[in-house]
Every structure is written in structure tokens, then in C-alpha cells.
Amino acid sequence: MSVPGWPVAFRGSLAVAAGLVTWDRLRGPRYRRLFPDVYVPAVPQAPDLALRSRAAYRLVEGCGVLSGWSAAEILGASCGPRDAPAEVTVPGRDRRTHPGLRVRRDALHPGEIIGVDDLRTTTPLRTAFDLGRSGDLVEAVVAVDALAHRFVFNPDLLLNFAVRYPRARGVRRLCEVLAHADRRAMSPMETRLRLLLVLAGLPRPVAQHPVQDPLTRTAVWLDLAYPDRRIGIEYEGGHHTRPETVLRDAGRYTGLVDRGWRIYRYTKYEILGERDLILAQISRALDA
Incomplete structure (x- = not known):
């Protein structure tokens, strides 16, 4: 029996059922519980955004995908603030919340989701659209710049999402963000x-x-x-x-x-x- 994410970030119940670990060992000093039933190896330093994002995906696997700062991190366009939470997008009916996790409740078109290794995230364009219409203006531009540079797209393409989702939260501020965006930025x-x-x-x-x-x-x-x-x-x-x-x-x-x-x-x-x-x-x- 294979356990998704083992041994980096995994469901404890699946690992126990597969005989890879016991509940006593999971609760001991060798592992750390980040979310309900989701564990990672215990290390001296705090888990970084990449590890927390992988753990968050295991929590919503099957019904949600990584998005926002987490998607940017996994896509190779790291741009989140030092205290950025892990982020996932789940269907509107899902109401789960956990410390250190931001849950976006939204419907995604199948074309706005891609696979990265054994994870599923929003596409670079959809990730830029989500980050470009939320939070601080500077950090929104930082995210759009990073994704546009990494994936070589014109930031103005995000206006297509504004047309598709005219009632999305924060969509009105997208034009201000795009006015400051520049995909030539290297960091x-x-x-x-x-x-x-x-x-x-x-x-x-x-x-x-x-x-x-x-x-x-x-x-x-x-x-x-x-x-x-x-x-x-x-x-x-x-x-x-x-x-x-x-x-x-x-x-x-x-x-x-x-x-x-x-x-x-x-x-x-x-x-x-x-x-x-x-x-x-x-x-x-x-x-x-």
C-alpha cells in the first residue's frame, strides 16, 4: 500500500494502515502534526512554506487544490511574505479552517488546475489572478511579477479572468496592480x-x-x-x-x-x- 506524500508530508492514518509507522511513534518526538491527521518529520527549524503547503494539500486531497502563496511556491515562483500561510482552494460548501492555513472557497474551471509532481495546484495565470486581487498592493504586485517572469506571460492576460469572474472579490483593484506590474523583475x-x-x-x-x-x-x-x-x-x-x-x-x-x-x-x-x-x-x- 503506497501512502501519498510519505515520508515528507502524509496522512497519519494511511501510514499506520500501511504498516509504515505506529500511532505511538507518530505522537513521539520524531514527527510533527501540522494539520488534523497530517504529519511531517520533526526538525529543529520551523516548517517552511513549501513543506506546509505539501501538508495542506494532504489535508484537502481529493476535494481541493493548492492556491495562492502555496501554489506560487510549488510552481517555482516563490514570492510569499515570511509569514505567508499555506493556501488551498476548496468548493464553496467546504468550511474547514485550521491555524496556519488559508482556505479559499471558490469554484475552479478544470483548465485552471495543473499537476505538479503528486500535487495539484492552480495554474500560474490563475494563481497570479488570485494573488493579484488580495492583500497588500505591494505584495500583490510582487506575486504577479514573480509568476509572470517565471512563466513568461504578459500580466495583462489576467484581465481575461476579470472578464470571466467580474464579481470575484478584489477584482476591481486588479487594474491598479497591473499598472505597477513588470515581468522583467528578477526577484x-x-x-x-x-x-x-x-x-x-x-x-x-x-x-x-x-x-x-x-x-x-x-x-x-x-x-x-x-x-x-x-x-x-x-x-x-x-x-x-x-x-x-x-x-x-x-x-x-x-x-x-x-x-x-x-x-x-x-x-x-x-x-x-x-x-x-x-x-x-x-x-x-x-x-x-
Whole structure:
């Protein structure tokens, strides 16, 4: 007897029936119960969104699918906030609720569901439609950007869902989200940095702007740029701390400065905690 999700996230009753584990062991220190009858191996760190999403799917398997932040995570377009709950969509009659789980009660067209490994999720477009009309404006744009970039679609395609579901909750705000969306964004933090500038009233920067070097016949792609002012803005994620990347970036930025560019580099700490500093620095650069 095979047990779906074993041993990552599985139904305890099925695992016991298959002889893979006993109830005493499930209740012991080796396993952790995330949802009713759904268990995962116990580890020192808290379960991440991917694991919590797999557990949530086992809870609704057969009558629901992963959606929202969970669907984006499983689809390879991770973009949820650090505290994002696992999300599922179930038929309107289902009323189950559990801590750490967001339940969307909605009907889905068969064409809006796909299989990923042994899971079922909403399609990239339907996932973007759901996330683009709920929650905070910035996080909604982050989600649309991430999915549109990962699956290479024009965000305006989401308007087709607005026509199909004109009474869906939050559908009226979708146009505002799409006005800010840009599928060229390479990461959620890059989108947050762009929106920080735009929502403060600064001009919209160009995403992924190429700066060409005719001598070496190469190009450097800036995360954000004001090309007419030769201002480049970069988000420096964790991969920029690797020794080989640090060495590459040194020459990269020296070359840009040599060609007259002013480069501003920010990490998650400034984007999340020192927004006024960023706005002041970029405003001064634009005014110079």
C-alpha cells in the first residue's frame, strides 16, 4: 500500500494502515502534526512554506487544490511574505479552517488546475489572478511579477479572468496592480524596491536595463535604472556575498562608474528597514 506524500508530508492514518509507522511513534518526538491527521518529520527549524503547503494539500486531497502563496511556491515562483500561510482552494460548501492555513472557497474551471509532481495546484495565470486581487498592493504586485517572469506571460492576460469572474472579490483593484506590474523583475525584493520608489512619487525606473560596452562587446544588466540620468539601482541578494560573485561585481561596478554611471546598491535590510534613506538618496541623485 503506497501512502501519498510519505515520508515528507502524509496522512497519519494511511501510514499506520500501511504498516509504515505506529500511532505511538507518530505522537513521539520524531514527527510533527501540522494539520488534523497530517504529519511531517520533526526538525529543529520551523516548517517552511513549501513543506506546509505539501501538508495542506494532504489535508484537502481529493476535494481541493493548492492556491495562492502555496501554489506560487510549488510552481517555482516563490514570492510569499515570511509569514505567508499555506493556501488551498476548496468548493464553496467546504468550511474547514485550521491555524496556519488559508482556505479559499471558490469554484475552479478544470483548465485552471495543473499537476505538479503528486500535487495539484492552480495554474500560474490563475494563481497570479488570485494573488493579484488580495492583500497588500505591494505584495500583490510582487506575486504577479514573480509568476509572470517565471512563466513568461504578459500580466495583462489576467484581465481575461476579470472578464470571466467580474464579481470575484478584489477584482476591481486588479487594474491598479497591473499598472505597477513588470515581468522583467528578477526577484520579489527587486519589485519591492521599484515600488518603494514609485509609490513615493519618484519616476518609474526601467527594470533590467542593459548597459553596453562597445569595446568588450558585453553588456551589464542593471536591476533598475534611470538611463537618461545614468543612475543604476541594484538589489544585492545573498548570492552577491559569494567570493566569486564579489570579485565579479567589483570589476562590473568599476566599469559602470568609469562610463559615468552612479550606482546605488541596497540589501534587504535597507529595503525593509531604511526606506526613508533609500528615497532620500535616490531623490538627491535625480535632482543632481
